[in-house]
Amino acid sequence: MRLKFSKMHGLGNDFMVIDGVRQTVSLDTDRIRQLGNRHFGIGFDQLLLVESPQEENNDFRYRIFNNDGSEVEQCGNGARCFAKFVCDQKLTNKKAIRVETAKGVIVPEYLGQNQAIVDMGVPRFRPVDIPFVAEGDAITYPLDTGGYSCDISVVSMGNPHAVQVVDNVDTAPVKELGALIEIHHRFPEKVNAGFMQIVSRQEIRLRVFERGAGETLACGTGACAAVVAGIRRGLLDSKVLVHTRGGDLQIEWHGDGQPVRMTGPAMTVFQGEIEV
Numbered sequence: 112m113r114l115k116f117s118k119m120h121g122l123g124n125d126f127m128v129i130d131g132v133r134q135t136v137s138l139d140t141d142r143i144r145q146l147g148n149r150h151f152g153i154g155f156d157q158l159l160l161v162e163s164p165q166e167e168n169n170d171f172r173y174r175i176f177n178n179d180g181s182e183v184e185q186c187g188n189g190a191r192c193f194a195k196f197v198c199d200q201k202l203t204n205k206k207a208i209r210v211e212t213a214k215g216v217i218v219p220e221y222l223g224q225n226q227a228i229v230d231m232g233v234p235r236f237r238p239v240d241i242p243f244v245a246e247g248d249a250i251t252y253p254l255d256t257g258g259y260s261c262d263i264s265v266v267s268m269g270n271p272h273a274v275q276v277v278d279n280v281d282t283a284p285v286k287e288l289g290a291l292i293e294i295h296h297r298f299p300e301k302v303n304a305g306f307m308q309i310v311s312r313q314e315i316r317l318r319v320f321e322r323g324a325g326e327t328l329a330c331g332t333g334a335c336a337a338v339v340a341g342i343r344r345g346l347l348d349s350k351v352l353v354h355t356r357g358g359d360l361q362i363e364w365h366g367d368g369q370p371v372r373m374t375g376p377a378m379t380v381f382q383g384e385i386e387v
């Protein structure tokens with residue numbers, strides 16, 4: 112069968128976005144991996160599948176798959192692209208859209224001109240929220256792996272993040288150390304590994320080695336987790352400009368119990384059809 116899709120990105124974190132409302136979609140893990148392959152398929156960091164909601168007071172459900180085929184809980188750049196997609200595809204006439212994810216409902220708002228804003232939920236730090244073998248909800252934990260010793264902050268944005276502070280993101284061993292942290296035994300469901308350079312109390316540089324995708328040009332939930340970790344460490348104020356390799360995100364967090372607000376771009380590159 113032929114499947115229509117949009118190729119989109121948020122700061123270079125790229126997605127295949129599929130309308131599963133007006134199309135019948137059935138993709139297994141192997142097919143998702145094939146579609147995600149940048150040589151034999153379309154190529155993407157994540158696949159976003161838009162579906163009808165399970166609860167009638169919501170507008171949509173959307174499922175998120177890394178390019179290794181793993182289904183995950185949350186995607187920040189994806190949430191902004193989702194909002195633009197359903198507006199552009201005339202799947203809704205709303206601007207603030209209630210969408211079910213694997214870890215609860217979020218309400219991204221498409222602002223027009225390829226910009227969107229979304230409260231990415233309340234960050235959580237306890238082992239019950241993050242499959243991380245640890246006691247309590249400490250600000251940092253020592254982690255030794257592959258000859259490296261680092262102090263990580265563990266933050267759940269629905270999906271798990273291990274964030275550390277580095278002197279310079281350009282010289283940090285992101286690919287080597289990120290790959291080791293991603294599969295570290297203390298994260299039985301793996302983890303996204305963030306590397307944050309503090310520029311000032313209102314500005315950071317960030318690189319993220321993503322679970323199930325490798326290093327991406329930007330990671331929305333990773334930016335949220337890094338700012339939360341920096342604020343908890345007393346290094347950042349509540350509004351932070353996050354420089355990723357793909358561009359900038361505005362992140363805002365006002366403390367425990369409050370959601371993390373993210374503002375940034377969402378772009379459509381092309382629309383296509385593919386035989387699946």
Ligand SMILES: N[C@H](CCC[C@H](N)C(=O)O)C(=O)O
Pocket residue numbers: 124156157177183184185186187188189270271303321322323324327329330331332333
């Ligand atoms: N790799 C992530 C999912 C995608 C998150 C990222 N692309 C974002 O923008 O938040 C995970 O396995 O939890």
